[in-house]
Amino acid sequence: MADRGAGQRTWSLSPYQVDVSFKSAPKSEEAANWFGPLTPITPLAPPEVAGRQWDFPAGYNLSTISRPYEPVTFATLRGLADGYDLLRLVIETRKDQAARLSWNINSRNKTARSPLDVERTATAKSFFARPDGIHGFADWLRLLLEEVFVTDAPALYMSRDRGGRLKALMPLDGATIKPVIDAWGRSPQPYMDGDRLAYPAAYQQILKGYPAIDYSVRDLIYRPRNLRVNRVYGMSPVEQIITTVNIALRRQMYLLDYFTEGNIPDSLIGVPENWTPDQIASYQKYWDAYFDGDLTRRRRAKFVPGGVAKTFIQTKEPELKGPFDEWLARIVCFAFSISPQALTQTMNRATAETQKDLAEEEGLAPILAWAKSLVDDILASELDAPDLEFVWSPGQQTDPLAQETILSSYASKGILTINEARAVLGREPVADASANRPMTLTASGYVALPE
Structure with a gap:
């Protein structure tokens, strides 16, 4: 080289x-x-398009139906929830579990409160005792949870008085609400128009097939629980198991047809080959008449002459319940985090109790957290009480003696203050300043810990 x-x-x-x-x-x-990536194509959209949430169809807001461009309609979801017995039972059970719990509205500040704070707390409790002015809180919550579980489209109309203050939270049929989106695919938010705050239309209510009413975020609370970035509608548990529910409905109809439309008798008995159809019909009438009305004869064997009993065929009953039915029940229960213990074969008691507690913890806790977040937002934005919070009371009541021992131990060791211990019991705080300081119990009495 x-x-x-x-x-x-x-x-x-x-x-x-x-x-x-x-x-x-x-x-x-x-x-x-050499086969490189090359320079990307110059973007066609103006720079202001940056931040668009999803690639929605052009003219999305022009639709005159709720839930457009979705494969499953609200009517289908409600039909499935009402048509499948097991699914309806699971929904009602979950609603019962949430509605049976007691609740309270407390101050986020656990120290002593002023008389004004006590009055504001009492006002908030009074409002949510009957949020829509008609139903109690438990019934009001059940209306919302029905929409959450079936359509995931809970909607509350905020009725106001002449001064603009919130008067009632009235549940609406979420299937009639069509969210409106802005140029970025999000719900239109209030903006300043000169020196005043303008509220654009964020929702439309579809009635009789036409857009009837426009609502802003000040008029309507639309709160799906399971939102997705490429949709404006939520995805309910019923929609998540729509295929399973369809299969279960057909299985249920099959069993119903067996009892109502079936034409296979319990047994078939042969007759001599030389019998004519008239002779067979005549003997059939005799046989039926012999057992008609006399219950004691129906379970007794009867001897018949000649070749009538040469052939006897006992038909087999179809399997009315099997592992497949349990599998369908488990899927439905899993979607709602309900224990399938009552619908499946008997299992070990300890295992069953563990599954039941786990199902309540994993399934009920998120529902309660969703309801708490909803009420807390209303307290902050509508009742001007961001310092108050909605609190669920524990579902399992602690033994009073054990609770006293625990709280006394915490208070005497400085882990909790006296007012914090009283808050656990749901009692009003003490006005004394020492009740807001952690103290430890010594031989000479309580001593305040250094701050």
Whole structure:
């Protein structure tokens, strides 16, 4: 090999000579020129489009039906929830579990409160004792949870008095509400128009097939629980198991037809081959009349003459309940985090109790957290009480003696203050300043811990 100058090399291969020339180029340029990624196409949209949430269809707000561009309609979801017995039972059970719990509204500040704070807390409790002015809190919550579990479209109309103050939270049929989106695919928010706050239309209520009423975020609370970034509608538990529910409905109809439309008798008895149809019909009438009305004869064997009893075929009953039915029940219960213990074969008692507690913890706690978040937002935005919070009372009541021992121990060791211990019991705080300081019990009495 001989060097012929910069950038050129000569390879001597007898009897031929190969001259290879190349340019000294950076490796990055060589990689880019050989099947490289190339420069991306220049964006076509204006810079203001940045931040669009999802690729919604053009003219999305022009639809005159609720839930447009969705594969499953609200009517289908409600039909499935009402048509499948097991699914309806699971929904009602979950609603019962949430509605049976007691609740309270407390101050976030656990120290002593002023008389004004006590009055504001009492006002908030009075409002949520009957949020829509008609139903109690438990019934009001059941209306909301029905929408959450079936359509995931809970909606509350905020009725106001002449002064603009919130008067009632009235549940609406979420299936009639169509969310409106802005240019970025989100719900339109209030904006300043000069010196006043403007509220654009964020929702439309579809009645009789037409957009009837526009609502802003000040008029309507639309609160799906399971939102997705590429949808404006939630995905309810019923929609998540829609295929399973369809299968279960057909299984249920099959069993119903067996009892109402079936034509296979319990047994078939052969007759002599020389019998005519008239003779067979005549004997059939005699046989039926013999057992008609006399219950004691129906379970007794009867001897028949000749070749009538030469052939006897006992038909087999179909399997009315099997592992497949339990599998369907488990899927439905799992979607709502309900223990399938009552619908499946008997299992170990300890295991069953563990599954029941786990189901309540995993399934009920998120529902209660959703309800708490909803009420807390209303307290902050509508009742001007961000310092108050909605609190669920524990479902399992602690033994009073055990609770006294625990709280006394915490208070005497400085883990809790006296007012914090009283808050656990749901009692009003003591006005004394020492009740807000952690103290430890010594031989000479209580001593305040240094701050």
